[in-house]
Amino acid sequence: MPLATASQILQDYGLEVLLLPLNTLGVPNRTVTQVTITAGAAVIGATTISLTPASAITLRAGNVLSFRAGSEAYRTQVVVLSDHNNISAATTVTIAPLSRAITSGATASFVNGLLPLTGIQTLDLNNQETQVDTTSFLSGPGTETALVRVNRNYSVSGVALAADEALESVIKPVGAFQGNMFNREIYAAATFSDGERIEGVAKVYALNFPANQNEVKKYSFTLAFQGRAFTWTQPYTSFV
DSSP, X not given: OOOBOOSOOXXXXXXXXXEOOBOTTSOBOOOOOEEEEEXXXXXXXXXXXXXXXXSOEEEOTTOEEEEBOTTOSXXXXXXXXXXXXXXXXXXXXXXXXXXXXXXXXXXEEEETTOEXXXXXXXXXXXXXXXXXXXXXXXXXXXXXXXXXEEEEXXXXXXXXXXXXXXXXXXXXXXXXXXXTTTTOOEEXXXXXXXXXEEEEEEEEEEEEOOSOOSSSOEEXXXXXXXXXXXXXXXXXXXXX
């Protein structure tokens, strides 16, 4: 079946992935370095912004950044529309039109090497809880339950765009297609339209490419964040 040939399908949310390197024992190294990026001032509707990273980074079209200035109660999402390799000083970057102004000096954290999944269409949280019955007849009528674990799962689907680096070099190999990389841990960052962000070590499960595809090649998979070492960035810092 034919592939979609559009260069980008950019939504008001984003999923970015990074294949974690292995140590000498063949165990994934879960340690990643967060780089602080400082933004220049930008008004609503702006299509460019000046970004200054604390250390050299590479940005890809489709990377999503969540900015907040120290005095602001909210975050602003910035979707990058152009590639920039190894930038280490103030650089003007093309972005999707801003829905909210950005104050000069606002900052965002970024893990260098994150690849955007450019054909993503849906990104839905689907938590699954495991509970056990811990009924104690001394505590009165009824049953009691204890939460054993919660899987922080996201259901992801999209269109397989030609030359989608994240899909071809990360998602497919760890999801099903490459034996030595199958089920290997990745680092993932999901960012939403209000600047909310969750990121951490994750695994790809149930990767599917349905056979009954007529016009474009589509995919779906489950992204499961691992353990407790993940970061949640709230869209707002106060509620008044």
